[in-house]
Amino acid sequence: MLVSLRSVEKSYPHGVGRTYVLRRVNVDIKEGEFVSIMGPSGAGKSTLLHILGMHDSAWSGEYYFMDQPVHRLNPKQRSELHKKHIGFVFQSYHLLDNLTVYENLEIPLSYRNVSRKDRQSMVADILDRFQIVGKKDLYPNQLSGGQQQLVGVARAVIANPQVILADEPTGNLHTAQGKEIMELFRTLNESGTTIVQVTHSEVNASYGTRIIQLRDGWVVDD
Amino acid sequence: MITDFRQAFRTLRHSPGFSTLVVLVLAVGIGANTAIFSIVDGVLLKPLPFANADRLVAVDTTLKGEPDDTAYLDFVDWRAQTRTLERLSAYAGAVVTLTGPEGPALSAPMAVVTADLFPMLGVTPTLGRVFQAADDAKGAPRVVLLSDGLWSSRFHRAADVVGRTIQIDADPFQIVGVMPRGFQFPMDEEDPAQLWMPVYASRFATAWADQRGASFMKAIGLLKPGLRAEAAQAELAALETRIDKDSGRTGARSVIVRPFRDVLVKDYRLGLLVLLFAVGSVLLIACANVANLLLARGSVRRRELAVRAALGASRGRIVSQLLVESVVLAILGGIGGAFVSLWVVDLLVRFSPLQIPRLHAVHVDGAALAFAAAASLLTGVLSGIAPAFQLARARADDALRETERGGTARGTRTRQVLVVSEMALSLVLLTSAGLLARSLARLQQVSPGFRTERSVAMQLLLPQTRYETADEQRMFVRKLRDELQTLPGVSAVAMSTTLPLSGSDIGVGYVVEEHPLPAEQRTPASFFAVDSGYFSALGIPLVEGRGFTPRDDERAPGVIVINRALAAKFWPNDNPLGKRIAIGYNRTGPREIVGVVENVKQHQLSEPAPVQIYAPFDQTPWPFVTAIVRTTAAPESAFGSMRAALARVDPLLGAGDPKTLDSYVARSIATPRFTTFLVGAFAALALLLAGFGLFSVMAYSVVQRRREIGIRVALGAQPGDVRSLVLGQALRMGAMGLAIGLAGAFAATRVIASLLFDVTPHDPATFAGVSAALVAVMLAAAYLPARRAMRVDPIVSLRVE
Secondary structure (H helix, E strand, C coil), X not given: CCEEEEEEEEEEEXXXXXXXXXXXXXXXXXXXXXXXXXXXXXXXXXXXXXXXXXXXXXXXXXXXXXXXXXXXXXXXXXXXXXXXXXXXXXXXXXXXXXXCHHHHHHHHHHXXXXXXXXXXXXXXXXXXXXXXXXXXXXXXXXXXXXXXXXXXXXXXXXXXXXXEEEECCCCCCCHHHHHHHHHHHHHHHHCCCEEEEECCCHHHHCCCXXXXXXXXXXXXXX | CHHHHHHHHHHHHHCHHHHHHHHHHHHHHHHHHHHHHHHHHHHHHCXXXXXXXXXXXXXXXXXXXXXXXXXXXXXHHHHHHCCCEEEEEEEEEEEEEEECCCCCCEEEEEEXXXXXXXXXXXXXXCEECCCCHHHHCCCCCCEXXXXXXXXXXXXXXXXXXXXXXXXXXXXXXXXXXECCCCCCCCCXXXXXXXXXXXXXXXXXXXXXXXXXXCEEEEEEEEECCCCCHHHHHHHHHHHHHHHHHHHCCCCCEEEEEEEHHHHHHHHHHHHHHHHHHHHHHHHHHHHHHHHHHHHHHHHHCHHHXXXXXXXXXXXXXXXXXXXXXXXXXXHHHHHHHHHHHHHHHHHHHHHCCCCCCCHHHCCCCHHHHXXXXXXXXXXXXXHHHHHHHHHHHCCHHHHHHCCCCCCCHHHHHHHHHHHHHHHHHHHHHHHHHHHHHHXXXXXHHCCCXXXXXXXXXXEEECCCCCCCCHHHHHHHHHHHHHHHHCCCCEEEEEEECCCCCCCCCEEECEEECCCCCCHHHCCCEEEEEECCCHHHHHCCCEEEEXXXXXXXXXXXCXXXXXXXXXXXXXXXXXXXXCCEEEECCCCCCCEEEEEEECCCCCCCCCCCCCCEEEEECCCCCCCEEEEEEEECCCHHHHHHHHHHHHHHHCCCCCCCCCEEHHHHHHHHCHHHHHHHHHHHXXXXXXXXXXXXXXXXXXXXXXXXXXXXXXXXXXXXXXXXXXXXXXXHHHHHHHXXXXXXXXXXXXXXXXXXXXXXCCCCCCCHHHHHHHHHHHHHHHHHHHHHHHHHHHCCCHHHHHHCC
C-alpha cells in the first residue's frame, strides 16, 4: 500500500469548541492509482492533499506512507520522505518569478543534493520530454498559463516521484490547456506514477480510476 | 500645497508607529548634527568676541621654524617700527598670590598685558577703566584689573572696589577696573586669568622685560585694513633679522604672522572636522534608513497612489505629495533634534577637555537652530526623493492589478542600494573610529617615564617681594619639604621647579664643554631644579652614575644629571660622567655630569622626550616650586593636608589646587580621548542604524518572498536551505557594502593620519577588525528575518493566493 490513512482528523480551536476540517478519514491508495478528491468548497480537499504531501503536520490519527508511520516521524524525516517520493502541482503554478524555466526545474533537484552534472542532464531530459526546450531561458511571466502549468508539472516529476499530488491543476487554465495537462497526467499514470488530484471538474475526474468525495471533512463516498 | 500638507499630516497620523519611528531616527540624526555644528561653529567658525576680529593676528617669534615666545624688547621694536599693523600688544600668563583682609591667601592665574591690548580688542570694563599708556611705564604706580569672577568671589561685587588697594605677592596694587562677565584673555588657558596687570607692575615680568634673550611674551596685532597677514610677516621677519644683527644675538629667529583665530583653534580643527564628517555620515545613514522605511511603506500604498493616478494625478503631483510627507516627518524630527542637541551640547561641553578654546561658551543658538532647520529640510528631501520617484513611476493599471505580494524589482533594488550605501558609509566611520581607538590604546601604553600612582603635586610661585634671594627660596623649599614629610600617610616627598606633562617647562641654554656648538645650532634643554629625593620619589631610573644627595648644596661644586637623550646626542659611544656642561643659569660656570637618568616625557606622551638637564635645587634655586608627595592611601586624601602644611610654612602664600600625577597624564591625552570617544560613539550609532536598515530590508524582503519561500519549502527546501537563502542575500549586500566601504575607508583614513599615534592609516588589523564587526552586525541583523523565513508555512503562504 502506498498510502494508508487511519482516523485522520484536523481541527482548529474555535471559541470554546473546535472546528473540524477533516473527520475520521480512512483512506488507502495503492501504487499506480489515479485518484480524484472531490467535494464542495471548504470540504477539506486541499487540507487532505497537504497532509498527504506532508506539508501539514498538525493533525491527529495515523498516516502510513509506503509502510512508514508518518505520524511518528520527526519533521526532518517527513521532509526526507516527501523529497524522495512526492511531487506537488499547484493550482497557481507557483513558479518562482525571478528564475528562468530551466532554473525553476532545477530547484527540486538542488534540494535533493543532486550533483550539478546530473542536474543538467535531468533538466535537459525533462525539457525534452515536455517539449519545452525552446522555453528554458524564459521567465514565468513570459509564458502562457498552460505553459506555466506544464513547467509546474515538469518540476513535480523531475525528481521521479512515486506519487504526484495536484491541487486543482487546471483551475486557472482554459479548457484546451486543461485537457493537455490532464493528458499528461494520464501518460504519467500509465507509466507507473500514482496521481492524486483535487478537482471540481467531473471531466478531470474522469481521467482517474477512483473518486473520493468529501463533505464537511467527512469521506462520504469512495 | 496646503492640501498636500494637510493630507500629509492626516496620512502620518494614521500610521503612528511608522511616523514615530521615523521621527525618532531623524531626531537622533539631526540632533547629533546640530550639537556638533554648534561646537564647530562656536570654536572654529564664529568670529572672536572682539572688535575687528577678522583683522586680529597672532605674531610669534620662530626659532628654527617653530613658533616660540617673544622677548619684550623685540615686541617693543616691532611696535615702534611696523607699518603693516595698526596696533600691536603683548601678553604673558603667570600665577600670583592674593593676600589681604578679603580672604585667605589665594593663588590666582593672571596675565601681564601691554596697555593697548584692551582698546585693540574693543573691550570696555564693567567698572572703572582699562590700562593707559602711562601704566605701561617703568616705575608707574602698580595697577590691576579684576575679572568678573574674582570681583564676585573675593569682593562680593562691591560697587566701590575700584580704587581699593589689594596685596598681590605682597606688593600693593590699586584696582582700576573690573572686566565684563565672560571676558577671557588669553583664550586658550585651562585656568582663565583672573587679574590683568601692566608688564612693569609684575616683578617677574620686570626682571625679564629688559633681557633680549628672555622670550616670555606672546604678541597679538591688528592688521591695517586691506592688508593680509603675509604682508605683516614679511615686514616683521625682516625687522627681526635686523634686530638679531644689531643686538649681536645669534640663532635662526624669524617671525610668523597668522590669523589669531586660526592659531587659537589649529590643534582642534582637524579633530572637530572629523567629528562633523562622522556626524554628517550618521545623518546620511539615518536618511537612507528613512528612505528605506518610506519605500517599504510605499509598496503598501501602491494601490492608493494608483487610484490617485487613475483619477488624473500627474506624476509631479504625486511626487510633490510624497515629498511633503517626508519633509513633514523631517521637520518633526528636526524639532525633536533641536531638543536632543540641547542635551548633547550640554553633555559635550561638560565632558570635553577644557583646553579647547571657546568651548565653554558654546550653546545651541540661532545659527544652530537655523542649521537644524536647514538639515531637516535637506533630510526630508534626501530621504523622500528616491521613494517619491519610485512610487510615482508605478503605472496605475499595473498597481491596481497587482496582488498584495506585489512590490517591484526596482523598489527592491533601490532599497538594497540604500542599505549597501549605509553599510559602506558606516564602515568608513568604523574604520576611522577603530584607528583612533587603536592609536589611543597605544598612547595609553606609553610610559611617561615616571611613576604617577598615588602621587600628588602642588605648584607654587614664590613672590619676589618676600623670596627675592636664592637663600630665601632655598630655605622655603627645605621648610616645606620637612613639613610635608611629617604628614601622615606620606611615603616620599620631592621638590622640583616644574613637573613633566604639567604644561610648564623651563628651557635653558647649555654648552657642552668639549662639544661647543655654534650659537645658531644651539637649542634649549628642558630644565629641572630638583631636590635629592626627586628621582627616587618619581621612580625615574638612574642609567649611570648617581643622583643628587643632600651634600650637593650651594657650597658644593656644581653638578648636574642629564637624561639619556642628551647623553646619546653628545656621547653616543662614550661615558658622559665627569664631562662638563655650562647652563644658562645666572652665568655660572660649567657643572660636572654626575649621573644619567632615563628619558621622561615632557609635553605629550606622543612626542619623544627632549634633552633634559637636572640640577640640585640648592645650587640653582628658582621661584617656581612644585611639591610632590607619594601617599600610602588614596592620593586625594593628601590635598587638604598639603594645603595645611603650606599654610604652616607661609600663611601668605597661595597655591594652585593639588592634582594627582595621574591626572596630569590623563590630561595630556584628554583631547585624543574625547575625539576617539565621539567618533566611536557616532560610528557605533552609524553601525546600529545600518544594522537596523539591513534588518528592515531583510524583514520586508522575507514578507515579500513569503510565497517564494513557501514554494521552495513545498518543493523540499529544508529550514537550513531557507536560512541560507536569506542570509545569502544579506551577505551579498554586506559584501558589496564591505568592498565599497573598505575602498572609501582606505581613502578617508589618510586624512586623519596626523591624529594617529603609532598606527598607520591603513593598519591591516583595524581594517580586518572593523570588517569582522560589520559582518557580525550584518549577520545579527539578518538572523531574525532568516528565522522568520524558516518558519514560513507553505500551506499558509500558498493559500494567501
